[in-house]
Amino acid sequence: MDTVEGHWDEVIVGAGSAGAALAGRLSEDPARRVLLLEAGPDGRVPGSPDNPVLSGANWDHSAHIGREGDAGRRYPYAVGRAVGGSSAVNGALALRGLASDFDAWAASGNPDWSWDRVLPYFVRLEADADVKGPAHGADGPVPVRRLSEDAFGPLSHGFLAACRDLGLPAAADLNDPGCTAGAGPIPRNEADGRRVSTAEAYLAPARGRASLTVAADCRVHRVLFDGSTAVGVEAVRDGRPLRIGADRVTLSAGAVGTPAILLRSGVGPAGDLGRLGIRPVADLPGVGANLSEHPLVALWGLPAPEAVRPGEAMHQVLARVAGPDGVPELNLTLVNAVGGLDVPGMAGVLRGRTAFSLHASLLTPRSRGRVRLAAPDGPPVIELGLASDPRDVERLMAGVRMLWSAVAGAHLAPLTERLFLWTERTVRDDDLLRRAVTRFVCPSWHPAGTAAMGPAGRPEAVVDERLRVHGLGGLRVVDASVMPVVPAAPVNLSAIMLGERAASWSR
Numbered sequence: 001m002d003t004v005e006g007h008w009d010e011v012i013v014g015a016g017s018a019g020a021a022l023a024g025r026l027s028e029d030p031a032r033r034v035l036l037l038e039a040g041p042d043g044r045v046p047g048s049p050d051n052p053v054l055s056g057a058n059w060d061h062s063a064h065i066g067r068e069g070d071a072g073r074r075y076p077y078a079v080g081r082a083v084g085g086s087s088a089v090n091g092a093l094a095l096r097g098l099a100s101d102f103d104a105w106a107a108s109g110n111p112d113w114s115w116d117r118v119l120p121y122f123v124r125l126e127a128d129a130d131v132k133g134p135a136h137g138a139d140g141p142v143p144v145r146r147l148s149e150d151a152f153g154p155l156s157h158g159f160l161a162a163c164r165d166l167g168l169p170a171a172a173d174l175n176d177p178g179c180t181a182g183a184g185p186i187p188r189n190e191a192d193g194r195r196v197s198t199a200e201a202y203l204a205p206a207r208g209r210a211s212l213t214v215a216a217d218c219r220v221h222r223v224l225f226d227g228s229t230a231v232g233v234e235a236v237r238d239g240r241p242l243r244i245g246a247d248r249v250t251l252s253a254g255a256v257g258t259p260a261i262l263l264r265s266g267v268g269p270a271g272d273l274g275r276l277g278i279r280p281v282a283d284l285p286g287v288g289a290n291l292s293e294h295p296l297v298a299l300w301g302l303p304a305p306e307a308v309r310p311g312e313a314m315h316q317v318l319a320r321v322a323g324p325d326g327v328p329e330l331n332l333t334l335v336n337a338v339g340g341l342d343v344p345g346m347a348g349v350l351r352g353r354t355a356f357s358l359h360a361s362l363l364t365p366r367s368r369g370r371v372r373l374a375a376p377d378g379p380p381v382i383e384l385g386l387a388s389d390p391r392d393v394e395r396l397m398a399g400v401r402m403l404w405s406a407v408a409g410a411h412l413a414p415l416t417e418r419l420f421l422w423t424e425r426t427v428r429d430d431d432l433l434r435r436a437v438t439r440f441v442c443p444s445w446h447p448a449g450t451a452a453m454g455p456a457g458r459p460e461a462v463v464d465e466r467l468r469v470h471g472l473g474g475l476r477v478v479d480a481s482v483m484p485v486v487p488a489a490p491v492n493l494s495a496i497m498l499g500e501r502a503a504s505w506s507r
Protein backbone atom coordinates (compact mmCIF):
# COMPACT_ATOMS: atom_id res chain seq x y z
CA MET A 1 0.00 0.00 0.00
CA ASP A 2 1.22 3.52 -0.84
CA THR A 3 2.18 5.47 2.30
CA VAL A 4 -0.62 7.97 1.63
CA GLU A 5 -3.39 5.38 1.32
CA GLY A 6 -5.48 4.63 4.37
CA HIS A 7 -7.54 6.99 6.48
CA TRP A 8 -6.60 10.48 7.73
CA ASP A 9 -8.13 13.01 10.06
CA GLU A 10 -7.58 15.77 7.49
CA VAL A 11 -6.75 15.56 3.82
CA ILE A 12 -5.78 18.92 2.32
CA VAL A 13 -5.61 19.13 -1.48
CA GLY A 14 -3.06 21.70 -2.71
CA ALA A 15 0.08 22.85 -0.89
CA GLY A 16 -0.12 26.49 -1.96
CA SER A 17 -0.43 29.75 -0.05
CA ALA A 18 -3.53 28.74 1.91
CA GLY A 19 -3.10 24.94 1.93
CA ALA A 20 0.50 24.88 3.22
CA ALA A 21 -0.31 27.47 5.90
CA LEU A 22 -3.33 25.42 7.00
CA ALA A 23 -1.40 22.13 7.04
CA GLY A 24 1.53 23.64 8.90
CA ARG A 25 -0.71 25.05 11.62
CA LEU A 26 -2.97 21.97 11.94
CA SER A 27 0.05 19.71 12.36
CA GLU A 28 1.06 21.65 15.50
CA ASP A 29 -1.43 19.33 17.22
CA PRO A 30 0.50 16.05 17.66
CA ALA A 31 -2.75 14.10 18.04
CA ARG A 32 -3.90 14.92 14.51
CA ARG A 33 -2.98 13.07 11.29
CA VAL A 34 -2.82 15.51 8.39
CA LEU A 35 -2.13 14.53 4.78
CA LEU A 36 -1.21 17.35 2.37
CA LEU A 37 -1.51 16.36 -1.30
CA GLU A 38 0.17 18.40 -4.05
CA ALA A 39 0.13 17.79 -7.81
CA GLY A 40 3.51 19.49 -8.33
CA PRO A 41 6.99 18.54 -7.16
CA ASP A 42 8.61 19.08 -3.77
CA GLY A 43 11.89 20.99 -3.29
CA ARG A 44 12.95 24.58 -3.79
CA VAL A 45 11.63 26.30 -6.90
CA PRO A 46 14.51 28.22 -8.47
CA GLY A 47 14.28 31.96 -8.93
CA SER A 48 14.17 35.09 -6.84
CA PRO A 49 11.30 37.56 -6.33
CA ASP A 50 12.82 39.41 -9.29
CA ASN A 51 12.18 36.42 -11.50
CA PRO A 52 8.61 35.20 -11.09
CA VAL A 53 8.42 31.69 -12.54
CA LEU A 54 6.21 32.02 -15.60
CA SER A 55 6.71 28.48 -16.89
CA GLY A 56 7.99 25.31 -15.23
CA ALA A 57 6.73 24.63 -11.66
CA ASN A 58 3.58 25.97 -13.22
CA TRP A 59 0.29 24.72 -14.67
CA ASP A 60 0.97 26.74 -17.83
CA HIS A 61 -2.72 27.41 -18.43
CA SER A 62 -3.80 29.54 -21.35
CA ALA A 63 -6.73 31.80 -20.44
CA HIS A 64 -9.23 33.62 -22.61
CA ILE A 65 -9.00 37.35 -21.88
CA GLY A 66 -12.74 37.59 -22.55
CA ARG A 67 -14.93 34.58 -23.23
CA GLU A 68 -14.15 31.47 -25.27
CA GLY A 69 -15.47 31.85 -28.82
CA ASP A 70 -15.63 35.65 -28.83
CA ALA A 71 -12.56 35.76 -31.13
CA GLY A 72 -10.63 37.46 -28.36
CA ARG A 73 -7.05 37.00 -27.23
CA ARG A 74 -5.58 34.26 -25.09
CA TYR A 75 -2.93 34.89 -22.48
CA PRO A 76 -0.51 32.57 -20.64
CA TYR A 77 -2.08 32.12 -17.23
CA ALA A 78 0.56 31.32 -14.63
CA VAL A 79 -0.49 29.32 -11.56
CA GLY A 80 2.12 27.69 -9.33
CA ARG A 81 2.38 23.90 -9.44
CA ALA A 82 4.79 22.88 -6.69
CA VAL A 83 4.87 22.52 -2.94
CA GLY A 84 4.34 26.19 -2.02
CA GLY A 85 1.91 26.68 -4.92
CA SER A 86 1.74 30.16 -6.41
CA SER A 87 3.65 31.50 -3.40
CA ALA A 88 6.65 29.54 -4.73
CA VAL A 89 6.62 31.25 -8.15
CA ASN A 90 5.27 34.74 -7.46
CA GLY A 91 6.76 38.23 -7.29
CA ALA A 92 6.79 38.29 -3.45
CA LEU A 93 4.83 41.53 -3.12
CA ALA A 94 3.57 41.18 0.46
CA LEU A 95 0.53 43.43 0.49
CA ARG A 96 -2.44 42.76 2.73
CA GLY A 97 -6.00 43.00 1.49
CA LEU A 98 -7.47 46.28 2.68
CA ALA A 99 -9.92 47.04 5.49
CA SER A 100 -12.54 48.08 2.90
CA ASP A 101 -12.29 44.64 1.23
CA PHE A 102 -13.09 42.65 4.33
CA ASP A 103 -15.78 45.04 5.52
CA ALA A 104 -17.40 44.54 2.10
CA TRP A 105 -17.16 40.73 2.51
CA ALA A 106 -18.90 41.12 5.87
CA ALA A 107 -21.59 43.40 4.42
CA SER A 108 -22.33 40.86 1.69
CA GLY A 109 -23.53 38.28 4.23
CA ASN A 110 -20.27 37.12 5.86
CA PRO A 111 -20.16 39.15 9.11
CA ASP A 112 -17.38 37.02 10.58
CA TRP A 113 -14.93 38.35 7.92
CA SER A 114 -14.93 42.04 8.80
CA TRP A 115 -11.54 43.75 9.01
CA ASP A 116 -11.39 43.62 12.81
CA ARG A 117 -11.96 39.83 12.65
CA VAL A 118 -9.25 39.14 10.06
CA LEU A 119 -6.56 41.58 11.24
CA PRO A 120 -5.30 39.24 14.02
CA TYR A 121 -4.49 36.61 11.36
CA PHE A 122 -2.59 39.08 9.17
CA VAL A 123 -0.65 39.95 12.32
CA ARG A 124 -0.09 36.30 13.19
CA LEU A 125 1.31 35.30 9.80
CA GLU A 126 4.08 37.91 9.51
CA ALA A 127 7.37 39.02 10.99
CA ASP A 128 7.55 42.62 9.81
CA ALA A 129 11.14 43.79 10.06
CA ASP A 130 10.34 47.48 9.59
CA VAL A 131 7.04 48.38 11.24
CA LYS A 132 6.12 47.60 14.84
CA GLY A 133 2.88 48.04 16.79
CA PRO A 134 -0.42 46.25 17.36
CA ALA A 135 -1.35 46.14 13.65
CA HIS A 136 1.84 44.25 12.78
CA GLY A 137 3.36 40.90 13.64
CA ALA A 138 6.89 40.48 14.90
CA ASP A 139 7.39 36.72 15.00
CA GLY A 140 5.13 35.04 12.44
CA PRO A 141 6.42 32.61 9.80
CA VAL A 142 6.43 35.04 6.82
CA PRO A 143 9.24 37.63 6.86
CA VAL A 144 8.17 41.02 5.47
CA ARG A 145 10.56 43.84 4.66
CA ARG A 146 10.83 46.95 2.50
CA LEU A 147 13.79 48.50 0.69
CA SER A 148 15.15 51.59 2.39
CA GLU A 149 15.00 54.78 0.36
CA ASP A 150 18.76 54.90 -0.20
CA ALA A 151 18.53 51.51 -1.95
CA PHE A 152 15.99 52.85 -4.47
CA GLY A 153 17.20 53.22 -8.04
CA PRO A 154 16.85 56.49 -10.00
CA LEU A 155 13.60 55.38 -11.66
CA SER A 156 12.01 54.70 -8.26
CA HIS A 157 12.98 58.15 -7.02
CA GLY A 158 11.58 59.66 -10.23
CA PHE A 159 8.34 57.66 -9.91
CA LEU A 160 7.82 58.73 -6.29
CA ALA A 161 8.36 62.37 -7.24
CA ALA A 162 5.87 61.96 -10.11
CA CYS A 163 3.35 60.45 -7.66
CA ARG A 164 3.75 63.50 -5.42
CA ASP A 165 2.89 65.65 -8.45
CA LEU A 166 -0.24 63.51 -8.89
CA GLY A 167 -1.24 64.49 -5.35
CA LEU A 168 -0.43 61.14 -3.71
CA PRO A 169 1.04 61.40 -0.21
CA ALA A 170 4.13 59.48 0.85
CA ALA A 171 3.18 56.11 2.39
CA ALA A 172 5.92 54.59 4.52
CA ASP A 173 3.77 51.51 5.21
CA LEU A 174 1.38 50.35 2.51
CA ASN A 175 0.19 47.66 4.98
CA ASP A 176 -0.98 50.24 7.51
CA PRO A 177 -4.73 49.59 7.89
CA GLY A 178 -5.40 53.32 7.47
CA CYS A 179 -3.48 53.68 4.19
CA THR A 180 -6.13 54.18 1.49
CA ALA A 181 -3.91 56.21 -0.86
CA GLY A 182 -0.21 56.98 -1.17
CA ALA A 183 3.09 55.98 -2.71
CA GLY A 184 5.92 54.19 -0.99
CA PRO A 185 8.17 51.15 -0.68
CA ILE A 186 6.67 47.75 -1.49
CA PRO A 187 6.63 45.26 1.40
CA ARG A 188 8.06 41.95 0.17
CA ASN A 189 8.18 38.46 1.68
CA GLU A 190 11.80 37.72 1.15
CA ALA A 191 14.96 36.86 3.03
CA ASP A 192 18.48 37.31 1.67
CA GLY A 193 17.12 37.98 -1.81
CA ARG A 194 15.05 34.78 -1.78
CA ARG A 195 11.29 34.61 -2.09
CA VAL A 196 9.95 32.97 1.09
CA SER A 197 7.11 30.71 -0.01
CA THR A 198 4.67 28.95 2.31
CA ALA A 199 6.73 25.78 1.74
CA GLU A 200 9.58 27.49 3.53
CA ALA A 201 7.56 29.53 6.03
CA TYR A 202 5.05 26.88 7.16
CA LEU A 203 6.12 23.43 5.99
CA ALA A 204 9.87 23.46 6.57
CA PRO A 205 9.43 23.77 10.36
CA ALA A 206 6.72 21.06 10.30
CA ARG A 207 8.47 18.43 8.19
CA GLY A 208 9.68 16.33 11.10
CA ARG A 209 6.28 16.08 12.77
CA ALA A 210 4.55 12.70 12.85
CA SER A 211 1.30 14.61 12.50
CA LEU A 212 2.08 15.80 8.93
CA THR A 213 2.66 13.86 5.71
CA VAL A 214 3.37 15.85 2.54
CA ALA A 215 2.75 13.88 -0.65
CA ALA A 216 4.00 15.69 -3.76
CA ASP A 217 3.44 14.61 -7.40
CA CYS A 218 -0.03 13.47 -6.36
CA ARG A 219 -2.84 14.85 -8.45
CA VAL A 220 -6.36 14.72 -7.04
CA HIS A 221 -9.02 13.83 -9.55
CA ARG A 222 -12.16 14.13 -7.44
CA VAL A 223 -13.71 14.02 -4.00
CA LEU A 224 -15.38 10.74 -2.94
CA PHE A 225 -18.81 10.90 -1.31
CA ASP A 226 -21.00 8.64 0.77
CA GLY A 227 -24.37 10.23 0.06
CA SER A 228 -23.78 13.91 0.72
CA THR A 229 -20.74 13.45 2.99
CA ALA A 230 -17.18 13.64 1.66
CA VAL A 231 -15.24 10.56 2.73
CA GLY A 232 -11.97 10.95 0.84
CA VAL A 233 -10.37 11.66 -2.53
CA GLU A 234 -9.39 9.80 -5.66
CA ALA A 235 -5.90 10.72 -6.87
CA VAL A 236 -3.09 9.62 -9.19
CA ARG A 237 0.50 9.30 -8.02
CA ASP A 238 3.33 8.03 -10.24
CA GLY A 239 0.66 6.91 -12.72
CA ARG A 240 -1.07 4.81 -10.08
CA PRO A 241 -4.68 5.52 -9.02
CA LEU A 242 -5.22 5.91 -5.26
CA ARG A 243 -8.25 6.18 -3.00
CA ILE A 244 -7.56 8.02 0.23
CA GLY A 245 -10.02 8.19 3.13
CA ALA A 246 -10.54 11.21 5.39
CA ASP A 247 -12.75 12.50 8.19
CA ARG A 248 -12.58 15.87 6.46
CA VAL A 249 -11.43 16.95 3.00
CA THR A 250 -10.24 20.53 2.46
CA LEU A 251 -9.76 21.78 -1.09
CA SER A 252 -6.93 24.33 -1.29
CA ALA A 253 -6.15 23.83 -4.97
CA GLY A 254 -6.50 27.53 -5.84
CA ALA A 255 -9.15 29.50 -7.72
CA VAL A 256 -8.60 27.47 -10.91
CA GLY A 257 -7.84 24.03 -9.41
CA THR A 258 -10.56 23.96 -6.74
CA PRO A 259 -13.59 24.59 -9.00
CA ALA A 260 -12.20 22.02 -11.46
CA ILE A 261 -12.06 19.37 -8.70
CA LEU A 262 -15.53 20.30 -7.43
CA LEU A 263 -17.00 20.01 -10.94
CA ARG A 264 -15.32 16.65 -11.57
CA SER A 265 -16.78 15.52 -8.23
CA GLY A 266 -20.33 16.42 -9.20
CA VAL A 267 -20.50 19.67 -7.23
CA GLY A 268 -21.56 22.57 -9.46
CA PRO A 269 -24.33 23.72 -11.80
CA ALA A 270 -26.48 20.60 -12.28
CA GLY A 271 -27.23 21.44 -15.93
CA ASP A 272 -23.55 21.74 -16.88
CA LEU A 273 -22.69 18.57 -14.95
CA GLY A 274 -25.46 16.69 -16.76
CA ARG A 275 -24.16 17.82 -20.16
CA LEU A 276 -20.69 16.54 -19.19
CA GLY A 277 -22.11 13.20 -18.04
CA ILE A 278 -21.05 13.81 -14.43
CA ARG A 279 -23.51 12.60 -11.77
CA PRO A 280 -24.55 15.64 -9.67
CA VAL A 281 -23.94 15.44 -5.92
CA ALA A 282 -24.88 19.06 -5.14
CA ASP A 283 -26.41 21.64 -7.45
CA LEU A 284 -24.32 24.75 -6.75
CA PRO A 285 -24.39 27.19 -9.70
CA GLY A 286 -21.64 29.34 -8.13
CA VAL A 287 -18.90 26.75 -8.68
CA GLY A 288 -16.50 28.21 -11.25
CA ALA A 289 -18.59 31.37 -11.68
CA ASN A 290 -17.80 34.79 -10.23
CA LEU A 291 -14.09 34.75 -11.15
CA SER A 292 -12.56 38.12 -10.34
CA GLU A 293 -9.04 39.22 -11.29
CA HIS A 294 -7.10 42.48 -11.35
CA PRO A 295 -7.02 43.70 -14.97
CA LEU A 296 -3.79 45.46 -15.77
CA VAL A 297 -2.48 47.76 -18.50
CA ALA A 298 1.27 48.29 -18.86
CA LEU A 299 3.38 51.03 -20.43
CA TRP A 300 6.81 49.81 -21.47
CA GLY A 301 9.96 51.86 -21.88
CA LEU A 302 13.72 51.64 -22.28
CA PRO A 303 15.53 53.40 -19.46
CA ALA A 304 18.36 55.85 -20.14
CA PRO A 305 21.70 54.17 -19.28
CA GLU A 306 22.14 56.06 -16.01
CA ALA A 307 18.57 55.21 -14.89
CA VAL A 308 19.23 51.57 -13.99
CA ARG A 309 21.71 50.22 -11.46
CA PRO A 310 23.06 46.70 -12.01
CA GLY A 311 21.21 44.08 -9.94
CA GLU A 312 18.57 46.41 -8.55
CA ALA A 313 15.27 44.98 -7.31
CA MET A 314 12.46 44.67 -9.81
CA HIS A 315 9.73 45.81 -7.42
CA GLN A 316 10.67 48.76 -5.24
CA VAL A 317 7.80 51.25 -5.07
CA LEU A 318 4.06 51.33 -5.69
CA ALA A 319 1.25 53.88 -5.51
CA ARG A 320 -2.29 53.22 -4.30
CA VAL A 321 -4.93 55.53 -5.73
CA ALA A 322 -8.41 55.97 -4.20
CA GLY A 323 -11.54 56.58 -6.26
CA PRO A 324 -13.94 59.48 -5.74
CA ASP A 325 -15.58 57.65 -2.78
CA GLY A 326 -12.23 57.32 -1.00
CA VAL A 327 -12.06 53.54 -1.61
CA PRO A 328 -8.74 52.36 -3.12
CA GLU A 329 -9.24 51.70 -6.81
CA LEU A 330 -5.93 51.49 -8.67
CA ASN A 331 -2.38 50.39 -8.02
CA LEU A 332 0.29 52.12 -10.07
CA THR A 333 3.43 50.00 -9.98
CA LEU A 334 6.89 50.60 -11.33
CA VAL A 335 8.64 47.45 -12.51
CA ASN A 336 12.36 48.18 -12.76
CA ALA A 337 14.95 46.43 -14.86
CA VAL A 338 12.99 43.71 -16.65
CA GLY A 339 15.69 41.75 -18.47
CA GLY A 340 15.53 38.02 -18.94
CA LEU A 341 11.89 37.69 -17.91
CA ASP A 342 9.74 36.26 -20.68
CA VAL A 343 6.84 38.71 -20.34
CA PRO A 344 3.93 37.42 -22.44
CA GLY A 345 3.60 39.41 -25.66
CA MET A 346 6.68 41.57 -24.98
CA ALA A 347 9.64 39.30 -25.80
CA GLY A 348 9.54 40.26 -29.49
CA VAL A 349 9.29 43.97 -28.70
CA LEU A 350 12.06 44.08 -26.10
CA ARG A 351 14.41 41.67 -27.92
CA GLY A 352 16.51 41.02 -24.81
CA ARG A 353 16.95 44.68 -23.86
CA THR A 354 16.51 45.68 -20.23
CA ALA A 355 13.26 47.59 -19.99
CA PHE A 356 11.03 49.03 -17.31
CA SER A 357 7.29 49.15 -17.14
CA LEU A 358 4.59 51.04 -15.34
CA HIS A 359 1.40 49.12 -14.55
CA ALA A 360 -2.05 50.41 -13.79
CA SER A 361 -4.04 47.60 -12.19
CA LEU A 362 -7.67 47.92 -11.26
CA LEU A 363 -8.18 46.79 -7.66
CA THR A 364 -11.99 46.68 -7.60
CA PRO A 365 -13.00 45.08 -10.92
CA ARG A 366 -16.68 44.76 -11.71
CA SER A 367 -16.11 42.34 -14.60
CA ARG A 368 -16.39 38.65 -13.86
CA GLY A 369 -15.12 35.53 -15.62
CA ARG A 370 -15.46 31.83 -14.96
CA VAL A 371 -13.72 28.46 -14.80
CA ARG A 372 -15.52 25.52 -16.38
CA LEU A 373 -14.88 22.08 -17.82
CA ALA A 374 -15.27 21.30 -21.52
CA ALA A 375 -14.84 17.56 -20.91
CA PRO A 376 -15.20 15.53 -17.69
CA ASP A 377 -11.47 14.74 -17.55
CA GLY A 378 -10.13 17.69 -19.54
CA PRO A 379 -8.21 20.73 -18.26
CA PRO A 380 -10.19 23.70 -16.91
CA VAL A 381 -11.28 26.34 -19.41
CA ILE A 382 -10.49 29.80 -17.99
CA GLU A 383 -12.54 32.72 -19.27
CA LEU A 384 -11.33 35.86 -17.49
CA GLY A 385 -13.94 38.26 -18.85
CA LEU A 386 -11.44 41.09 -18.27
CA ALA A 387 -12.78 44.59 -18.89
CA SER A 388 -16.11 43.15 -20.01
CA ASP A 389 -17.77 45.76 -17.79
CA PRO A 390 -17.32 49.17 -19.48
CA ARG A 391 -16.85 50.85 -16.07
CA ASP A 392 -13.61 48.87 -15.69
CA VAL A 393 -12.37 50.17 -19.04
CA GLU A 394 -13.07 53.76 -17.99
CA ARG A 395 -11.18 53.36 -14.72
CA LEU A 396 -8.23 51.71 -16.45
CA MET A 397 -8.19 54.63 -18.90
CA ALA A 398 -7.86 56.99 -15.93
CA GLY A 399 -5.00 54.83 -14.66
CA VAL A 400 -3.17 54.93 -18.00
CA ARG A 401 -3.51 58.72 -18.06
CA MET A 402 -1.91 58.92 -14.61
CA LEU A 403 0.94 56.69 -15.74
CA TRP A 404 1.40 58.78 -18.86
CA SER A 405 1.61 62.00 -16.92
CA ALA A 406 4.22 60.32 -14.70
CA VAL A 407 6.35 58.88 -17.49
CA ALA A 408 6.16 61.94 -19.73
CA GLY A 409 6.64 64.39 -16.86
CA ALA A 410 9.69 66.20 -15.52
CA HIS A 411 10.89 63.44 -13.18
CA LEU A 412 10.82 60.35 -15.42
CA ALA A 413 11.18 61.72 -18.97
CA PRO A 414 14.91 62.47 -18.50
CA LEU A 415 15.40 58.86 -17.32
CA THR A 416 13.62 57.35 -20.33
CA GLU A 417 15.30 56.61 -23.65
CA ARG A 418 12.10 55.63 -25.45
CA LEU A 419 8.58 54.34 -24.87
CA PHE A 420 6.96 51.46 -26.76
CA LEU A 421 3.49 51.22 -28.29
CA TRP A 422 1.81 54.18 -26.55
CA THR A 423 1.70 57.76 -27.88
CA GLU A 424 0.48 61.11 -26.57
CA ARG A 425 -2.27 61.05 -29.21
CA THR A 426 -3.60 57.66 -28.05
CA VAL A 427 -3.59 58.65 -24.41
CA ARG A 428 -5.36 61.99 -24.99
CA ASP A 429 -8.10 60.70 -27.34
CA ASP A 430 -10.96 58.91 -25.53
CA ASP A 431 -11.85 56.55 -28.40
CA LEU A 432 -8.26 55.61 -29.18
CA LEU A 433 -7.47 55.07 -25.51
CA ARG A 434 -10.60 52.99 -24.95
CA ARG A 435 -9.62 50.75 -27.86
CA ALA A 436 -6.00 50.52 -26.69
CA VAL A 437 -7.00 49.58 -23.14
CA THR A 438 -9.36 46.89 -24.44
CA ARG A 439 -6.64 45.59 -26.74
CA PHE A 440 -3.77 45.54 -24.25
CA VAL A 441 -5.54 44.64 -20.99
CA CYS A 442 -4.04 41.56 -19.37
CA PRO A 443 -4.42 39.64 -16.10
CA SER A 444 -2.27 39.90 -12.97
CA TRP A 445 -2.41 36.15 -12.21
CA HIS A 446 -4.63 36.89 -9.18
CA PRO A 447 -7.77 34.72 -9.69
CA ALA A 448 -10.35 34.61 -6.89
CA GLY A 449 -14.02 34.00 -6.21
CA THR A 450 -14.78 30.73 -8.02
CA ALA A 451 -16.23 29.00 -4.92
CA ALA A 452 -17.32 32.11 -3.09
CA MET A 453 -18.50 32.28 0.50
CA GLY A 454 -21.99 33.58 1.16
CA PRO A 455 -25.34 32.65 2.65
CA ALA A 456 -26.96 29.47 1.28
CA GLY A 457 -29.25 30.09 -1.64
CA ARG A 458 -27.37 33.04 -3.13
CA PRO A 459 -26.51 32.13 -6.74
CA GLU A 460 -22.76 32.68 -6.30
CA ALA A 461 -22.45 31.15 -2.82
CA VAL A 462 -20.60 27.82 -2.63
CA VAL A 463 -19.33 27.82 0.97
CA ASP A 464 -20.61 29.24 4.24
CA GLU A 465 -18.71 31.61 6.53
CA ARG A 466 -16.78 28.69 8.01
CA LEU A 467 -15.84 27.70 4.45
CA ARG A 468 -17.94 24.49 4.48
CA VAL A 469 -19.50 23.58 1.15
CA HIS A 470 -23.24 24.26 1.28
CA GLY A 471 -25.37 21.15 1.56
CA LEU A 472 -22.47 18.70 1.96
CA GLY A 473 -20.70 17.27 5.00
CA GLY A 474 -16.97 16.78 5.53
CA LEU A 475 -15.91 19.15 2.74
CA ARG A 476 -14.59 22.69 2.87
CA VAL A 477 -12.62 25.05 0.64
CA VAL A 478 -9.72 27.14 1.95
CA ASP A 479 -8.03 29.18 -0.78
CA ALA A 480 -8.60 32.24 -2.97
CA SER A 481 -11.71 30.59 -4.46
CA VAL A 482 -13.75 31.48 -1.37
CA MET A 483 -13.08 35.21 -1.60
CA PRO A 484 -16.40 36.84 -2.56
CA VAL A 485 -14.36 39.23 -4.69
CA VAL A 486 -10.61 39.63 -5.20
CA PRO A 487 -9.14 41.93 -2.52
CA ALA A 488 -7.69 45.30 -3.53
CA ALA A 489 -4.14 43.95 -3.37
CA PRO A 490 -2.09 41.05 -4.73
CA VAL A 491 -3.60 37.94 -3.17
CA ASN A 492 -0.82 35.93 -1.50
CA LEU A 493 -1.01 37.34 2.05
CA SER A 494 -4.83 37.24 2.01
CA ALA A 495 -4.74 33.56 0.94
CA ILE A 496 -2.26 32.77 3.75
CA MET A 497 -4.57 34.60 6.15
CA LEU A 498 -7.40 32.23 5.10
CA GLY A 499 -5.21 29.23 5.94
CA GLU A 500 -4.34 30.72 9.34
CA ARG A 501 -7.97 31.50 10.09
CA ALA A 502 -9.28 28.06 9.06
CA ALA A 503 -6.62 26.41 11.24
CA SER A 504 -7.68 28.51 14.24
CA TRP A 505 -11.15 26.94 14.16
CA SER A 506 -9.67 23.50 14.74
CA ARG A 507 -7.54 24.44 17.73
Ligand SMILES: Cc1cc2nc3c(=O)[nH]c(=O)nc-3n(C[C@H](O)[C@H](O)[C@H](O)COP(=O)(O)OP(=O)(O)OC[C@H]3O[C@@H](n4cnc5c(N)ncnc54)[C@H](O)[C@@H]3O)c2cc1C
Binds near residue numbers: 091095261490
Ligand atom coordinates in the same frame (compact mmCIF):
# COMPACT_ATOMS: atom_id res chain seq x y z
C1 LIG B 1 3.54 34.52 -11.60
C2 LIG B 1 2.73 34.99 -10.42
C3 LIG B 1 3.10 36.14 -9.73
C4 LIG B 1 2.36 36.57 -8.63
N1 LIG B 1 2.83 37.62 -7.89
C5 LIG B 1 2.25 37.89 -6.69
C6 LIG B 1 2.86 38.79 -5.79
O1 LIG B 1 3.95 39.32 -6.03
N2 LIG B 1 2.23 39.02 -4.60
C7 LIG B 1 1.03 38.44 -4.27
O2 LIG B 1 0.48 38.71 -3.20
N3 LIG B 1 0.43 37.57 -5.12
C8 LIG B 1 1.05 37.25 -6.29
N4 LIG B 1 0.51 36.30 -7.10
C9 LIG B 1 -0.77 35.68 -6.70
C10 LIG B 1 -0.67 34.77 -5.48
O3 LIG B 1 0.56 34.08 -5.45
C11 LIG B 1 -1.85 33.79 -5.50
O4 LIG B 1 -3.04 34.53 -5.61
C12 LIG B 1 -1.94 32.94 -4.23
O5 LIG B 1 -0.72 32.26 -4.06
C13 LIG B 1 -3.10 31.97 -4.34
O6 LIG B 1 -3.09 31.12 -3.23
P1 LIG B 1 -4.01 29.82 -3.19
O7 LIG B 1 -3.72 29.13 -1.92
O8 LIG B 1 -5.41 30.21 -3.49
O9 LIG B 1 -3.55 28.93 -4.45
P2 LIG B 1 -2.11 28.41 -4.88
O10 LIG B 1 -1.03 29.03 -4.08
O11 LIG B 1 -2.05 28.56 -6.36
O12 LIG B 1 -2.12 26.87 -4.48
C14 LIG B 1 -2.88 25.89 -5.12
C15 LIG B 1 -2.08 24.59 -5.09
O13 LIG B 1 -2.94 23.50 -5.42
C16 LIG B 1 -2.27 22.62 -6.28
N5 LIG B 1 -3.27 21.89 -7.04
C17 LIG B 1 -4.13 22.38 -7.98
N6 LIG B 1 -4.89 21.38 -8.47
C18 LIG B 1 -4.52 20.24 -7.82
C19 LIG B 1 -4.95 18.89 -7.90
N7 LIG B 1 -5.92 18.50 -8.75
N8 LIG B 1 -4.36 17.97 -7.10
C20 LIG B 1 -3.37 18.33 -6.22
N9 LIG B 1 -2.92 19.62 -6.12
C21 LIG B 1 -3.50 20.56 -6.92
C22 LIG B 1 -1.42 23.56 -7.14
O14 LIG B 1 -0.37 22.88 -7.80
C23 LIG B 1 -0.94 24.57 -6.11
O15 LIG B 1 0.24 24.15 -5.48
C24 LIG B 1 1.20 35.85 -8.22
C25 LIG B 1 0.82 34.70 -8.90
C26 LIG B 1 1.57 34.25 -9.98
C27 LIG B 1 1.17 32.98 -10.67
